[in-house]
């Protein structure tokens with residue numbers, strides 16, 4: 001990233017119009033980030049008064065082209081073939097490049113996933129153009145500048161940076177999963193589907209996908225209605241069991257601060273915050289979490305926040321609707337027990353009198 | 356013998372970094388420097404292949420002259436050769452300009468020290484934090500590209516093939532490809548060794564090969580450094596978060612607190628939304 005240079009001439013980019021989103025899929029199932037990106041892309045396209053485009057590459061993925069339209073795309077490019085079943089850099093990037101060269105979008109968005117980053121990194125170099133990694137905010141300046149304002153957490157505590165790409169088109173960004181909101185799926189929505197031929201068809205591709213071992217964990221923080229998150233205050237792996245019990249009882253999921261992930265107590269897919277997931281559940285518990293800004297930016301949008309911390313001055317209390325000052329090791333089991341009691345009472349009203 | 360190149364970057368220790376509010380650039384003075392730890396995992400894997408099959412390992416970095424220290428660290432661990440590409444004209448490079456210079460460097464490494472079979476990069480750097488430089492190099496040199504590799508299963512120097520596990524969000528992909536290949540390393544790839552005593556002694560006296568723009572007669576100045584970088588930091592700011600300063604729940608016994616809390620929740624709009632009521 002370089003610093004701003006002034007008095008530069010903007011080249012004529014009037015041929016480049018529209019926003020293009022990569023629909024990432026595996027075995028015919030789209031990654032949720034794809035629809036989230038269409039949601040983000042729609043806002044940009046509306047502001048620029050241009051169509052929102054999507055592209056789907058794979059084998060037997062017609063239905064995803066329809067889905068992309070339901071989620072907001074006006075035009076979908078579809079490239080299919082058995083040899084495209086698995087993502088491989090070479091064929092996928094050749095197809096994407098052909099698409100970009102022919103249809104000249106001004107903005108291209110990819111999920112900041114393994115596949116999205118792999119593909120975007122190759123394409124941006126080929127074109128060449130600027131690529132902003134891991135964005136968490138996307139906006140655009142209206143005509144005539146039409147600049148993409150791609151913002152991401154910067155390498156510095158408490159910082160965000162907006163990155164521009166003035167001298168090249170398209171403007172490219174990868175965007176983090178779970179940050180942007182998908183539009184509601186509308187199966188009545190109409191759009192255009194354009195079939196694209198695979199320019200690498202019949203070519204020998206050196207890379208071969210031998211096997212895929214699915215490991216979808218049960219965590220899906222972006223969709224959870226209730227999240228029970230723990231921080232360094234838990235002191236180790238074992239106390240996460242207490243949180244799991246409460247989460248199970250409430251039908252929620254377990255989250256964590258980065259401190260716990262860095263300590264190796266829990267996997268990164270549980271991390272909430274600037275470098276983890278941005279979540280908006282209906283109920284969020286922050287347990288033994290101090291409330292550093294990098295954590296709170298990822299959870300402050302929750303409907304109801306409950307903080308449990310033994311330090312009454314912990315910043316997390318400023319974000320909490322209900323703050324409990326006390327020892328988590330006593331409070332959490334008590335809450336779990338209380339929830340059990342109320343659930344039992346609901347299922348069997350007579351129970352309420354027995355306890 | 357296999358020739359493996361490892362791209363490493365000396366990065367400021369993340370906790371100590373600040374941004375200059377006037378220029379919006381990173382202030383690197385006074386911040387301790389380390390080898391980007393993903394890159395060390397790339398080096399370790401190259402050294403393992405060397406231990407097992409025999410290989411010559413060349414470490415490459417683009418950076419300011421003090422980056423020599425990081426190269427020496429790689430030598431102490433067992434790398435055979437180290438190249439420092441340094442020039443004021445390279446400064447201010449984003450990922451596009453960086454991958455251009457590193458691709459040029461690798462071409463020159465191949466010319467001077469022999470064709471390259473494998474390249475290791477880190478998954479991403481602690482400072483740039485993009486993971487784009489590896490794919491950029493692969494693209495420019497037309498190498499096969501295997502990103503997010505958590506395990507190298509098998510290297511076949513005869514067939515010139517490699518089989519690895521890529522670790523993705525939804526699972527593990529077993530994938531195979533041909534040399535020349537560029538692999539980006541995750542920390543799961545291996546456990547980085549400690550420098551042995553003879554390595555440390557060798558490193559103390561070691562001087563890396565140093566190349567400047569003068570050593571690349573055909574380099575296009577418009578593609579390097581700040582000028583060659585399409586991305587521009589336009590502003591930085593501190594994210595703000597909504598503060599609610601809600602009510603405190605206190606009580607003597609945890610059971611009391613729990614009951615009070617649940618009483619409030621059960622009576623709230625939330626309970627309806629969650630279907631508790």
Ligand SMILES: Cc1cc2nc3c(=O)[nH]c(=O)nc-3n(C[C@H](O)[C@H](O)[C@H](O)COP(=O)(O)OP(=O)(O)OC[C@H]3O[C@@H](n4cnc5c(N)ncnc54)[C@H](O)[C@@H]3O)c2cc1C
Pocket residue numbers: 153154155156157158230231232233234256257258259260271272273274275276277287288289290291292293294295298308309310311314326327328329
């Ligand atoms: C670039 C960058 C990105 C970052 N991204 C993220 C991110 O995405 N997510 C994130 O979470 N962090 C992130 N961080 C880290 C963040 O700055 C904090 O370091 C981190 O959130 C602190 O985690 P914590 O609250 O669990 O730990 P601490 O700050 O150590 O807080 C622990 C809390 O537990 C309380 N406690 C201790 N024992 C008990 C007990 N028995 N009962 C009750 N309370 C107790 C303590 O009073 C304290 O308030 C990032 C940092 C940087 C530099």
Ligand SMILES: Nc1ncnc2c1ncn2[C@@H]1O[C@H](COP(=O)(O)O)[C@@H](O)[C@H]1O
Pocket residue numbers: 362363364391393394415416417418450453457475476477478479480481483484485486487488489
């Ligand atoms: N200046 C550099 N010199 C050598 N290698 C680099 C440099 N910058 C990046 N790399 C390599 O590219 C990887 C990804 O970097 P980045 O795209 O900045 O996250 C790093 O882990 C390094 O292996």
